[in-house]
Amino acid sequence: MNNVIELLKSHTSVRKFKEKMIDDQLLKEIIQASQYASTSNHVQAYTIIRVNDQDKKRTLAKLSGNQPYVEECPVFLVFCADLNRLEKACSINNETIESSSTEIFIMATVDTALIAQNIMIAAESAGLGGVYIGGIRNNPQDVCDLLQIPHHVYPVFGMCLGYPEKINATKPRLPLSLILKEDIYSTDGDEKHLKEYDDLISNYYKERTNNKRSNTWTEGITAFLKEKQRPHMKEFLHSKGFEMK
Amino acid sequence: MNNVIELLKSHTSVRKFKEKMIDDQLLKEIIQASQYASTSNHVQAYTIIRVNDQDKKRTLAKLSGNQPYVEECPVFLVFCADLNRLEKACSINNETIESSSTEIFIMATVDTALIAQNIMIAAESAGLGGVYIGGIRNNPQDVCDLLQIPHHVYPVFGMCLGYPEKINATKPRLPLSLILKEDIYSTDGDEKHLKEYDDLISNYYKERTNNKRSNTWTEGITAFLKEKQRPHMKEFLHSKGFEMK
Numbered sequence: 001m002n003n004v005i006e007l008l009k010s011h012t013s014v015r016k017f018k019e020k021m022i023d024d025q026l027l028k029e030i031i032q033a034s035q036y037a038s039t040s041n042h043v044q045a046y047t048i049i050r051v052n053d054q055d056k057k058r059t060l061a062k063l064s065g066n067q068p069y070v071e072e073c074p075v076f077l078v079f080c081a082d083l084n085r086l087e088k089a090c091s092i093n094n095e096t097i098e099s100s101s102t103e104i105f106i107m108a109t110v111d112t113a114l115i116a117q118n119i120m121i122a123a124e125s126a127g128l129g130g131v132y133i134g135g136i137r138n139n140p141q142d143v144c145d146l147l148q149i150p151h152h153v154y155p156v157f158g159m160c161l162g163y164p165e166k167i168n169a170t171k172p173r174l175p176l177s178l179i180l181k182e183d184i185y186s187t188d189g190d191e192k193h194l195k196e197y198d199d200l201i202s203n204y205y206k207e208r209t210n211n212k213r214s215n216t217w218t219e220g221i222t223a224f225l226k227e228k229q230r231p232h233m234k235e236f237l238h239s240k241g242f243e244m245k
Numbered sequence: 246m247n248n249v250i251e252l253l254k255s256h257t258s259v260r261k262f263k264e265k266m267i268d269d270q271l272l273k274e275i276i277q278a279s280q281y282a283s284t285s286n287h288v289q290a291y292t293i294i295r296v297n298d299q300d301k302k303r304t305l306a307k308l309s310g311n312q313p314y315v316e317e318c319p320v321f322l323v324f325c326a327d328l329n330r331l332e333k334a335c336s337i338n339n340e341t342i343e344s345s346s347t348e349i350f351i352m353a354t355v356d357t358a359l360i361a362q363n364i365m366i367a368a369e370s371a372g373l374g375g376v377y378i379g380g381i382r383n384n385p386q387d388v389c390d391l392l393q394i395p396h397h398v399y400p401v402f403g404m405c406l407g408y409p410e411k412i413n414a415t416k417p418r419l420p421l422s423l424i425l426k427e428d429i430y431s432t433d434g435d436e437k438h439l440k441e442y443d444d445l446i447s448n449y450y451k452e453r454t455n456n457k458r459s460n461t462w463t464e465g466i467t468a469f470l471k472e473k474q475r476p477h478m479k480e481f482l483h484s485k486g487f488e489m490k
Binding site for chain 2: 001002003004005006007008009010011012013028029030031032033034035036037038040041042043044046047048049050051052053056080085086087088089090092093095097099101102103104106107109110113114116117118120121122125126131132134137147148149150153156157170171173174176178179180181182183184185186187190191194195198217218219220221222224225226228229230231233234237244245
C-alpha cells in the first residue's frame with residue numbers, strides 16, 4: 001500500500017483545531033493543485049469563498065446548525081456551484097444564454113465536489129485536517145445574503161480546515177460487497193451484509209471513547225430519513241435561478 | 246510541495262491504456278481506501294458497478310456517445326447515486342420511507358463524487374490513469390436497463406481506469422483569482438482575468454501536439470452552452486423516482 005492510499009484510509013473528520021494558522025502560501029498551493037481535478041467539458045463550474053471575517057464565521061456557525069468549529073477553525077471555505085461565470089463567458093462572446101437545467105446542475109455540483117475532495121486530500125497530506133459542512137444548506141439564502149452570493153450560484157457545502165488538535169479513529173465503512181457490484185446491480189446477499197454491518201457499527205459506537213451509543217447503521221439511516229431533510233432546497237434553488245428543467 | 250500535492254497537480258485524463266490488466270487485489274484496495282471519503286451523515290449513498298462483460302462495455306461505449314476507451318479500458322466503473330439501499334435500511338426497521346427530495350439528491354450525488362475522486366487519486370498513486378465519463382448520462386435509461394439499475398438509483402458518471410499508454414500534458418486551469426474569493430463573492434477584476442485566461446487557453450490549444458485549435462475558454466463555454474445539454478435528465482430522474490421536491 002502506498003502512502004497516498006494510506007492517507008485516504010486514515011481520513012476522519014476533524015472538528016478540533018490547534019490555534020496555529022495555515023500559511024497563506026500553503027493554502028494557495030493546495031487549492032491550485034486541487035484545480036487539476038477533472039471537470040466536465042473544462043467548465044470548472046465552482047467558486048470557493050474563503051471566509052476570514054470573524055463575525056461572518058460566527059454567523060455561519062449559527063446558520064449551519066450551531067457548529068462551533070465553523071467559527072473556531074483557522075480556515076473556513078464555502079464551496080459554491082457557479083453558473084454565473086459561465087454566463088459571463090457567454091456574454092463576452094455576445095451570447096445571452098440561460099444555462100440552468102437539471103443536467104447543468106448535476107455538472108456544476110459534481111465539479112464542485114471533485115475539487116473539494118482534492119482540497120481535503122491535499123490538506124491532509126500537508127498535516128492538516130478538516131470536515132465538510134453540509135449544514136451550509138440549512139439556511140442557504142442567509143448564507144447567500146451574508147457572502148453576497150449572486151444568482152446562478154449556490155453554496156453546496158462548507159469546509160473547515162486547520163491543524164488537528166484531536167484525531168478520531170476511523171469509522172467503519174459499508175462492506176465492499178454492498179457498494180461494489182459486478183456487471184449488474186444485484187442485491188443478492190445485501191440483507192445479510194447489512195445486518196453484519198449493523199453489528200459492526202453498533203460495536204463501534206459502543207466501544208468508542210466519545211459519544212458512546214449503540215444504534216446500528218440502518219437505525220441511524222432510518223432516524224435520519226424520518227426527518228424531512230432541508231425541505232427548503234427546491235424553492236431556494238429555484239429562487240437562485242437553478243431551474244430543474 | 247509533497248508527493249500528494251505533486252500527484253494532484255499532474256492529473257490529466259487518460260484515454261489510451263496498455264493492455265495490462267489491473268490486479269483485482271489492487272482495485273479492491275483502491276476502492277476500500279476510497280470509501281473513507283467523507284459522507285453526509287454516514288449515508289454512503291453510492292453503488293459502483295464494475296463492468297467486466299465485453300458486450301456490455303461495447304454497448305456502454307456507444308451509449309456514452311461513441312467513446313471507444315469505455316470499451317478498451319481494462320476497468321470500467323459506473324458510479325451510481327443510491328437511495329435504494331437507504332430505503333432498504335428503513336424497511337429493515339419496519340419503516341416505509343420515500344427518501345427522495347432535492348436535498349437528498351444533492352447529498353447522494355455529492356457522496357458519489359467524493360468517493361469517485363478518491364478512487365481517481367488512489368488509482369493515479371498506483372501508476373494507473375483514467376477519465377470520468379459524463380457521457381453515461383447521454384442515454385441513462387438504456388444504461389439502467391443494461392445494468393439492471395433499479396428505482397431510486399441513477400448513474401452519475403462512469404470512469405475508465407488502466408495503465409496509461411499515453412499521458413497528456415496538463416491543461417491550464419482558471420487563475421486562482423477567479424475561483425477563490427475572500428469573504429464575499431466579488432467579481433472585481435473577473436473580466437480582465439477571464440481575458441487573460443482566454444489567451445492562455447488559446448495558446449495552449451495552438452501549441453499542443455494533438456487536436457490543435459485556437460479557440461478561447463469563453464468561446465468553448467459559449468459553444469458548449471448554446472447546445473442544450475442532456476435535456477432528458479429531468480424526466481429520466483423523475484422516472485427513476487428522484488423527485489426534486
